[in-house]
Amino acid sequence: MSGAPTTRDLLSRCTAPRELRRLERGQLDQLAAQIRAFLIDNVSRTGGHLGPNLGVVELTIGLHRVFRSPQDTIVFDTGHQSYVHKLLTGRQDFSSLRSPGGLSGYPSRAESEHDVVESSHASSSLAWVDGISREKHRRGERTWTVGVIGDGALTGGLAWEALNNIAASKNRRIVIVVNDNGRSYAPTIGGLADHLDALRTSAGYEKALAWGKQHLLSHGTPGRAAYDALHGLKSGIKDALMPQVMFEDLGLKYIGPVNGHDISSVETALRRARSLEEPVIVHMITEKGRGYKPAEKDIADRFHAVGPIHPETGLPVAPERFGWTGVFADEICAQARVRDDIVGITAAMMNPVGLGPMHEAFPGRVVDVGIAEAEAIASAAGMAYEGAHPVVALYATFLNRAFDQLLMDVALHRAGVTVVLDRAGITGADGASHNGVWDIAMCSLIPGIRLAAPRDEDTLRAELCDALDVSDAPTVLRYRKGSLPDPMPALRTVGGVDVLLDEAGADSSPRVLIVGTGACAPDAIEAGRRLAADGIGVTVVDPRWLLPLSLDLVEMAAGYDAVISVEDGIVHGGFGWALRDGLTQAATPVRCLGVPQIFPEHGERAQMIADFGYDADGIERAARDAVSALGARDS
Numbered sequence: 001m002s003g004a005p006t007t008r009d010l011l012s013r014c015t016a017p018r019e020l021r022r023l024e025r026g027q028l029d030q031l032a033a034q035i036r037a038f039l040i041d042n043v044s045r046t047g048g049h050l051g052p053n054l055g056v057v058e059l060t061i062g063l064h065r066v067f068r069s070p071q072d073t074i075v076f077d078t079g080h081q082s083y084v085h086k087l088l089t090g091r092q093d094f095s096s097l098r099s100p101g102g103l104s105g106y107p108s109r110a111e112s113e114h115d116v117v118e119s120s121h122a123s124s125s126l127a128w129v130d131g132i133s134r135e136k137h138r139r140g141e142r143t144w145t146v147g148v149i150g151d152g153a154l155t156g157g158l159a160w161e162a163l164n165n166i167a168a169s170k171n172r173r174i175v176i177v178v179n180d181n182g183r184s185y186a187p188t189i190g191g192l193a194d195h196l197d198a199l200r201t202s203a204g205y206e207k208a209l210a211w212g213k214q215h216l217l218s219h220g221t222p223g224r225a226a227y228d229a230l231h232g233l234k235s236g237i238k239d240a241l242m243p244q245v246m247f248e249d250l251g252l253k254y255i256g257p258v259n260g261h262d263i264s265s266v267e268t269a270l271r272r273a274r275s276l277e278e279p280v281i282v283h284m285i286t287e288k289g290r291g292y293k294p295a296e297k298d299i300a301d302r303f304h305a306v307g308p309i310h311p312e313t314g315l316p317v318a319p320e321r322f323g324w325t326g327v328f329a330d331e332i333c334a335q336a337r338v339r340d341d342i343v344g345i346t347a348a349m350m351n352p353v354g355l356g357p358m359h360e361a362f363p364g365r366v367v368d369v370g371i372a373e374a375e376a377i378a379s380a381a382g383m384a385y386e387g388a389h390p391v392v393a394l395y396a397t398f399l400n401r402a403f404d405q406l407l408m409d410v411a412l413h414r415a416g417v418t419v420v421l422d423r424a425g426i427t428g429a430d431g432a433s434h435n436g437v438w439d440i441a442m443c444s445l446i447p448g449i450r451l452a453a454p455r456d457e458d459t460l461r462a463e464l465c466d467a468l469d470v471s472d473a474p475t476v477l478r479y480r481k482g483s484l485p486d487p488m489p490a491l492r493t494v495g496g497v498d499v500l501l502d503e504a505g506a507d508s509s510p511r512v513l514i515v516g517t518g519a520c521a522p523d524a525i526e527a528g529r530r531l532a533a534d535g536i537g538v539t540v541v542d543p544r545w546l547l548p549l550s551l552d553l554v555e556m557a558a559g560y561d562a563v564i565s566v567e568d569g570i571v572h573g574g575f576g577w578a579l580r581d582g583l584t585q586a587a588t589p590v591r592c593l594g595v596p597q598i599f600p601e602h603g604e605r606a607q608m609i610a611d612f613g614y615d616a617d618g619i620e621r622a623a624r625d626a627v628s629a630l631g632a633r634d635s
Contacts, residue, residue, distance in 0.1 A: 010023070010027060010030055010031045010034055011031060011034040011035060011038060011087065011092070012092065014031065014087075014088055015090045015092070016088075016089065016090055017064040017065075017068070017069055017088060017089065017114075020061065020064050020065055020088055021064075021065050025263075025264070028058075028061060028263045029263065031061065032057045032058055032061060032263070033291075035057050035061075035084055035087060036054055036057055036290070036291040036292065038087065038092075038094075039053055039054060039083060039084075040054075040292055040311050041311060042094035042095070042097065043083070043094070043097070043306070044306075044308065044309045044310070044311040045095075045308060046094065046095075046096070046097040046098060046099070046308065047097075047098065047305075047306055047307040047308050047309075047429070048083070048097055048098055048105055048305065048306070048429075049080040049081065049083070049105060049304065049305050050289070050292070050295065050303045050304075050305075050306050051288045051289040051295050051298075051301065051302040051303035051304045051305075051306075052080050052081040052288060052304060053080075053081055053082075053083040053084055054288070054289050054290045054291055054292055054295060054303075055081070055179070055181050055260075055286045055287055055288040055289060055290050055302075056081045056084055056148075056179060056260075056286060057084050057261075057290070057291075058260060058261050058262065058263045058266055059148075059177065059179060059260045059266055059284055059286060060084040060085050060088060061084075061088070061263055061266075062263055062266035062267045062270055063085075063146065063148070063177070063270065064085075064088050064089075065267055066267055066270040066271055066274065067144055067146055067175075067270070067274075068143075069089070069114045070113045070114050071143050072143050072144040072145070072146060073116060073132050073143070073144070073145045073146065074114070074116070074146045074148065075116050075117050075125045075128050075129055075132070075145070075146065075147045075148065076107055076116075076117065076125065076148050077117075077122060077123065077124070077125030077126075077147065077148060077149040077150060077153045077159075078106075078120055078121070078122045078125075078150070078153060079106035079107045079117065079118070079119075079120050080105065080106065080120065080305075081148070081150070081179070082106060082107050082115075085107075085114070086103060086111070086112070089112050089114040090112070091103055091111060091112065098429040098430065098431075098602050099429070099602070099603065099604065100602075100603040100604065100607065104118075104431055104601075104602055105429065105430055105431060105602065106118060106119075106120050106430075106431055106433070116128070116132075118431075118432070118433070119432075119433045120430065120431070120433045120434055121397070121398065121400075121401060121433055122150075122152070122153040122156055122371045123149075123153045123154075123155075123156025123157070123158040123159045123371055124158055124159075125147045125148070125149050125153070125159075126147050126149060126158075126159050126162035126163060126166065126176065127158060127159075127161070127162040128147070129145050129146075129147040129162065129166065129174060129176065130162045130165050130166050132145045133145040133166075133169075133172045133173065133174050134169070134172070136172075136173075137169075137171065137172050142173065143173070144173045144174070144175060144274065145172075145173065145174050145175075146174075146175045146176075146177065147174070147175075147176045147177065148177045148179060149176065149177070149178060149179065150178075150179045150180070150181065151178060151179070151180040151181065151182065152348055152370070152371055153371055154178065155348065155369075155370030155371050155372055156370070156371045156372055157372060157374070157375070163176075163250060163252070164250065166252070166279050167250040167251035167252050167279060168251070169279065170251070170278050170279070171278065172278070172279060173277065173278075174278075174279040174280070175270065175273045175274070175279075175280055175282060176252075176279070176280070176281050176282070177270075177282050177284055178256075178281060178282070178283045178284060179260065179284055179286055180257070180260075180283060180284060180285050180286065181285075181286045181287060181288040181302075182288075247281045252279055252280065252281050253273075253276050253278060253279070253280040253281065254280070254281045254283065255269050255272055255273055255280060255281065255282045255283065256269065256281070256282055256283025256284065256285075257283045257284070257285050258282065258283060258284050258285065259284075259285060260284035260285050260286035261286060261287065261290060266284065269282050269284075270282060288302040288304070289302035289303050292314070293314075294309075294313060294314025294315075295314065298314070300351055301351065321483035321484070322483070322484060323481075323482055323483045323484060324422070324460065324479040324480065324481070324482070324483075324484060325352070325353065325354040325422055326354065327457050327460050327461065327484065328353075328354045328393070328420060328422070328460065328464065328479075329354035329355070329356065329357045329358070330357070331460070331461045331464050331465075332344065332354070332355070332358055332391060332464070333357050333358050333361055335464070335465065335468055336358055336361070336362055336365065337361075339389070339468070340365075341387060341388050341389045342365070342388070342389050342391060342468065343365050343366070343367065343383055343388045343389070343390045343391070344358050344359070344365060344366040344367070344390075344391050344393065345366070345367050345368075345369065345376045345379065345380055345383075345390055345391065345392045345393070346366065346367070346368050346369070346376070346392075346393055346394075347368075347369055347370065347371055347372055347373045347375075347376045347394060347398065348368060348369075348370050348371045348372075349393075349394070349395065350366070350368055352395070352422070353393035353394065353395070353420070353422050354393060354422070355393050367379070373394060373398050373399070373401040373402040374401060374402045374404070374405045376392050376394070376402065377392060377402040377405035377406050377409060377410060377417070377419070378402075378405040378409045380392050380410065380415070380417045381405070381409040381410045381413055381415045381417060383417075384410075384415035384416050384417050385413070385415065389416050389417075389418065389468055389471070390417050390418070391417075391418045391419075391420060391468075392417065392418070392419045392420070393419075393420045393422065394419065394420070394421060394422070395421070395422055395423045395434070395436060396421035396422065396423050396424035396425070396436025396437075396438075396439050396478060397423070397427075397433060397434050397435065397436045397438070399419065399421060399436075399438075399439050399442070400438055400442070403442060406419070406443075406446065406449075406474060407445075407446050410474045411446045411447060411448055411449055411473070411474050414448065414472045414473055415473075415474065416470055416471035416472060416473070416474075416475075417474050417475075418464075418467045418468060418470075418474075418475045418476070418477070419474065419475070419476045419477070420464070420476075420477045421436060421439055421476060421477065421478040421479070422479065422481070423436050423480070423481045424436040424439060424453075424478035424479055424480055424518075424519075424568065424569070425437060425478075425480045425481075425518075425519055425568030425569060425595075426480075426568060426595065426600060426605050426608050426609055426612075427480075427481050427605065428481075428602065428603055428604055428605035428608060429602055429603070429604070430602065431600075431601060431602035432599035432600060432601060432602075433599075435595075435599075435600050436478070436569075437568070437569045437570045437595045437600065438569070438570055439451075439476070439478055439569065440453075440478070440546060440547070440567060440569040440570070440574045440575050441569065441570050441572060441573035441574045443476055443547055444547060444573060444574065444575075444578060445573075446474070448473045448474070449473065449474050449475070449476065449547055449548075450467070450470060450473060450474070450475045450476070450545060450547055450548065451475070451476040451477075451478065451545065451546050451547035452466070452467065452475070452476070452477050452478070452544055452545045452546065453477075453478050453479070453517045453518025453519070453544070453546055453567075453568075454477065454479055454518060454544070455485070455488055455516075455517075455518055455519070455521035455522075455542050455544075456484060456485055456486070456487050456488050456521075457484050457487065458487060458489075459498075459542075459544060460477070460479060463477055463544060463545075464477060476547075478518065479518065479519065480518070480519040480568060481605075482605075485519075485521075485522050486522075488500055488521055488522065488525065488542075490542075494541075494552060494556060495550065495551075495552025495553075495555075495556075496543070496544060496545065496550055496552060497541050497542070497543050497544070497550060497552055497553050497556060498541060498542045498543075498544060499539060499540075499541050500516070500521065500524075500525055500528075500540045500541060500542055501525050501528045501529065501532075501538065501539065501540035502539045502540075503528070503531075503532035503536075503537060503538050503539070504537050505532065505535050505536050505537025505538065506535040506536075506537070509535055509536050509537045510536070510537065510561040510562060510627050510630050510631075511537040511538070511539070511559075511560045511561050511562075512531065512536060512537065512538045512539075512560060512561065512562050512563075512564065512623050512626065512627065513538075513539050513540075513541065513556070513557050513560040513562070513563045513564070514527060514528055514538060514539070514540045514541070514563075514564045514566065514619060514623065515541055515542075515543060515553070515557070515563065515564065515565045515566065515576075515579065516540055516541070516542055516566050516619075517542065517543065517546055517565075517566060517567045517568070517575060518542075518546075518567070518568060519568045520566040520567060520568055520614060521540075521542050523566070523609075523614070523615050523616040523619055524540050524566055524616075524619055525540050526616040527540075527616045527617075527619035527620040527623065528540040530616070530620050531620060531623055531624070536623070536624075536627060538623070539560070541553070541556070546567075546575045547575075547578075549575075549578045549579060549582055551582075553579070554579070554582040554583060554586075557579065557582075557583055557586075557588060557590075558583060558586035558588055560588060561588070561627075561630055562588070562589050562590075562591070562623070562626035562627065562629075562630060563579070563583065563588055563589070563590045563591070564590075564591050564593065564619060564622050564623050564626065565579050565580070565590060565591070565592045565593065565594075566593045566594065566614050566619055567592075567593070567594040567614075568594065568595075568609075568614075569594055569595060570594065570595045570596075570597060571592050571593070571594040571595060571596065571597070572597045574592070574594060576590065576592030576593070576594060577592060579592075580592060589626060589629070589630075591622045591625075591626055593612075593613055593614040593618060593619060593622055594612070594614055595612055596612060600612075
C-alpha cells in the first residue's frame with residue numbers, strides 16, 4: 001500500500017494510538033517483533049522490568065487499537081508492564097529509563113495524558129476502575145474504563161472488594177483484562193491460581209465440544225437431540241470444572257480464555273467485550289518473557305526485573321556482590337535448623353526477599369500468601385498464638401499495606417512476630433511508591449514495637465537473632481537494597497549503643513555526637529573523620545535498635561554540645577524526632593537528617609541521598625553548621 005510504514009520503521013511511526021489503528025492487520029506481527037527487539041536492546045542497557053513487558057506486547061497493541069485512550073481510560077495494575085504502553089503513546093526514548101530526567105519505570109502523569117495510576121502497589125487498579133467509571137456514569141459520559149490486572153495481583157483482597165462493587169452495577173462501561181501468565185514475581189499461588197490454571201488447560205476441551213456441536217447439528221433432529229443432551233452435560237461439567245463460573249456468579253460477564261499473543265484473537269475478544277455494554281472480564285493467557293530465550297528459560301521469575309545485562313545471553317554485565325538479602329537468607333536458614341518454631345512468610349516474593357533457600361531446606365515452614373501483605377501479618381499473629389515465631393519478609397514499602405494488622409493483630413496481642421524489611425530507605429530507580437522510607441515513622445506509632453537497623457553483615461545476623469528471641473512483642477529489621485558495606489566493628493558498646501568513632505578534638509572544641517543509623521553509618525563515620533581532622537571533637541555511634549528510643553543513648557547525647565541524627569527514612573515522625581524530643585530537658589540542639597516529607601522521584605540512590613543532605617558531605621555540613629551556631633550563641 002502506498003505510504004504504508006516499512007517493516008523497519010513501524011515502531012518509530014507509531015507515536016500515538018491513532019497511528020497504530022491505521023496499520024494493516026499483516027503489519028501488526030511485525031510491529032510486535034520490533035517492540036520486543038526494542039525492549040531487549042534498551043532494557044538490557046538500563047535495567048528494568050523486562051519479562052512482564054515482553055509478555056504484554058500483543059495485548060497492549062490490541063488495547064490501543066480497540067479503545068481510544070485517553071478518552072477511554074486504561075488503568076494498569078502495578079504498572080511495571082507499561083513499557084509497551086509508553087512506546088505506543090509517543091515515548092520511545094528509553095536511553096535514561098528509571099534515571100534522573102528519563103522515563104519512569106511506571107506510569108507517570110507528568111509524562112503523558114495516557115497515564116493514570118502512578119502507584120506501583122498491586123491490586124488497587126480495580127478500585128480505581130470502579131471509582132472512575134462511577135463518576136463517568138454519574139456525569140452521563142459514555143467512554144470506557146479498562147483495567148489491566150495480572151493473575152498475581154488478583155490474589156490481593158482489594159481487587160475482590162472492587163470486583164464485588166463493579167458487579168453490582170450493570171450499566172457501567174467497564175472491561176477488566178486479566179493478564180494471566182501464571183506469575184506475579186514468581187509463579188502465582190493460591191486457590192485463585194488453581195482456578196485460572198484449570199482454565200488455561202481447558203482449550204482442548206472447548207475445541208472438542210465445538211467439533212461435537214458442528215457434527216451433531218449436521219445430522220438433523222436426532223443429532224440436535226443428542227447435542228441438547230450433551231450441552232446440558234457440558235453445563236454441569238462447566239459448573240464443576242470451569243472457573244469462569246466464579247466470575248459469572250459475581251454477576252460479571254466472562255470472555256476467554258484468549259490467546260494473548262494472537263493479535264486477532266485479542267482484538268476480537270476486546271471488541272466483543274465492548275459490544276456487551278456492561279462490566280466484563282476478558283481472560284488473556286500470556287507468557288512472561290515471551291520472545292527472549294534467556295527469559296523464557298529463567299524458571300525463577302522470567303526476568304521480572306533485571307539490571308544491565310548482555311542481551312545475547314541475559315547474563316549480568318557486572319556480577320552482583322553478596323548483599324543484605326543474601327545474609328538474611330543464610331542466617332534465617334541457620335536459625336531454622338536449630339529452632340523448629342521459626343516459620344517464614346512471604347507475599348508473592350519468595351526469592352526477592354531471601355526466603356527461597358529456607359523454602360528449599362524446609363518446604364513445610366515457608367508460606368507464600370500471594371500479594372496479600374495484610375493476610376501475611378494477620379496470619380503471623382495466629383501462628384504466634386499457636387507457638388510459632390513467624391518471620392514475615394517484605395519490601396519495606398509494602399509494609400504500608402499491612403499497618404492495621406501490625407498494630408491491631410500483632411502489637412495489641414503482644415505477638416512474637418518478626419518483620420524483615422528489605423529495600424528499606426531510598427531505593428532510587430523504581431520511583432516514589434517503591435522507596436521504603438515510611439516504616440520508621442509509621443512503626444514509631446505502635447506501642448511496644450522494637451525496630452533495628454543493622455549497619456553491616458555482623459549486626460544483621462546479631463539483630464535477627466535478637467529479634468527471634470523476643471516472644472512478647474513485634475520486632476522489625478530494616479536494611480537497604482544492594483551490596484554490603486565493609487565491616488564496621490564497634491570500638492566499644494555503651495548500654496547497647498555501639499561507638500564507631502571517638503575523637504576528642506582540641507581542648508576548647510565543641511563536642512559533636514553523630515548518630516548514624518543502619519545504612520547511614522558509613523557516611524556518618526566518614527563525616528566524623530573529616531571533622532576530627534579539623535580538630536572538632538566528634539563521636540559517631542550506632543544505636544542498633546531505633547525503637548524504642550534507647551535511654552542510654554539519650555543519656556550519652558545529653559553530654560554533647562550538639563547532636564546530628566541521620567536516618568535513611570522520612571524525617572517527620574522518625575527516629576531523629578524521637579531523639580530530639582528525648583533531649584528536650586537537656587536543651588541539647590539536635591539536627592535531624594533524612595528524607596524530607598515528599599514522594600521521592602526515581603533517580604540514583606547516591607545522588608538522591610546527597611540531594612537530601614544526609615550523605616557524608618551533608619552530615620559534615622550539618623555538624624559544622626551546628627558548631628558555628630554554638631559559637632554564635634556563646635559570643
